Amino acid sequence: MVDVSVIGCGNMGGALISGFARDGEHRVTAIDADPDALEAIEADSTETTTDLSAAEGSEVVVLAVKPDVVATVLEDLELSSDQTIVTVAAGVSRAFVADRTDATVVRVMPNLAAETGDMAAAVTHEGLSEGVRELLETVGEYAVVDEELMDVSTAVNGSGPAFVFYLIGAMKEAGIEGGLEPEQAETLAAQTFKGAAETVLRDERSVDELIDAVCSPNGTTIEGMEVLWDSDVEGKVIEAVQAAERRSAEIAEEFDDE
Numbered sequence: 001m002v003d004v005s006v007i008g009c010g011n012m013g014g015a016l017i018s019g020f021a022r023d024g025e026h027r028v029t030a031i032d033a034d035p036d037a038l039e040a041i042e043a044d045s046t047e048t049t050t051d052l053s054a055a056e057g058s059e060v061v062v063l064a065v066k067p068d069v070v071a072t073v074l075e076d077l078e079l080s081s082d083q084t085i086v087t088v089a090a091g092v093s094r095a096f097v098a099d100r101t102d103a104t105v106v107r108v109m110p111n112l113a114a115e116t117g118d119m120a121a122a123v124t125h126e127g128l129s130e131g132v133r134e135l136l137e138t139v140g141e142y143a144v145v146d147e148e149l150m151d152v153s154t155a156v157n158g159s160g161p162a163f164v165f166y167l168i169g170a171m172k173e174a175g176i177e178g179g180l181e182p183e184q185a186e187t188l189a190a191q192t193f194k195g196a197a198e199t200v201l202r203d204e205r206s207v208d209e210l211i212d213a214v215c216s217p218n219g220t221t222i223e224g225m226e227v228l229w230d231s232d233v234e235g236k237v238i239e240a241v242q243a244a245e246r247r248s249a250e251i252a253e254e255f256d257d258e
């Protein structure tokens with residue numbers, strides 16, 4: 001059991017709170033300046049409050065406000081050295097947070113799939129405590145990385161769900177154009193992404209070998225793969241990830257104290 005407070009219960013903080021509630025093991029205090037945000041996650045929280053000082057008793061404090069609000073919240077937050085702050089703000093360095101608190105700081109790049117226990121997260125070596133590991137394990141999988149890899153991680157697994165939603169949307173659209181009902185097309189497209197992702201995670205074959213396994217000689221899949229291989233879809237996906245990575249680095253420069 002971890003006693004955790006989450007400050008900022010919007011899209012990301014709310015998803016983490018729902019994820020932490022999944023096994024019913026943790027004590028979760030939800031803190032937000034907006035009572036509507038608190039109402040939305042009340043059922044998954046042990047306690048909800050607008051009072052920042054409620055975080056002062058928690059072993060782990062997750063700071064899930066927008067990057068430009070981080071400094072203001074830290075100014076009003078009195079934490080001690082035996083507490084750990086998890087900062088999830090894109091582009092905000094560990095040092096920026098550590099300069100403004102007595103707590104140990106660990107930087108995590110989470111994603112929205114925390115809500116279903118399927119989060120992919122990157123976490124810095126520095127500041128990673130047992131309590132934080134336990135929380136991350138409750139909501140998905142994580143990779144421990146050097147902080148210099150946080151910009152690329154922000155793009156791949158932080159922003160990544162949006163890129164995947166876009167691709168699911170394209171597959172759904174093709175289904176609708178072929179005559180499926182929108183709801184059928186969405187289920188078939190989304191479940192196909194879910195199943196394909198599970199296969200990549202669990203099967204020992206490489207991505208290319210798995211593509212081969214779907215392509216029957218002279219069959220249907222190879223016709224579609226030829227279209228993809230002849231296009232620049234792979235290049236565009238890489239460009240999208242790199243654009244998000246660049247923006248993360250730009251935000252980091254804005255928050256550079258030195």
Ligand SMILES: NC(=O)C1=CN([C@@H]2O[C@H](COP(=O)(O)OP(=O)(O)OC[C@H]3O[C@@H](n4cnc5c(N)ncnc54)[C@H](O)[C@@H]3O)[C@@H](O)[C@H]2O)C=CC1
Pocket residue numbers: 007008009010011012013014031032033034037064065066067069072073088089090109110111112158159
């Ligand atoms: N949305 C996403 O998929 C991801 C977001 N992040 C990071 O998570 C952080 C939050 O992003 P979102 O959840 O998307 O934003 P959001 O706008 O949905 O939520 C932010 C919440 O913070 C609250 N808040 C603002 N000022 C506050 C204050 N002074 N005290 C207490 N609460 C306050 C707001 O009322 C709001 O509920 C950002 O720093 C972002 O970089 C990281 C990974 C993924």
Ligand SMILES: O=C(O)[C@@H]1CCC=N1
Pocket residue numbers: 090154158159
């Ligand atoms: O778009 C953003 O800035 C945040 C960080 C990663 C995902 N959403």
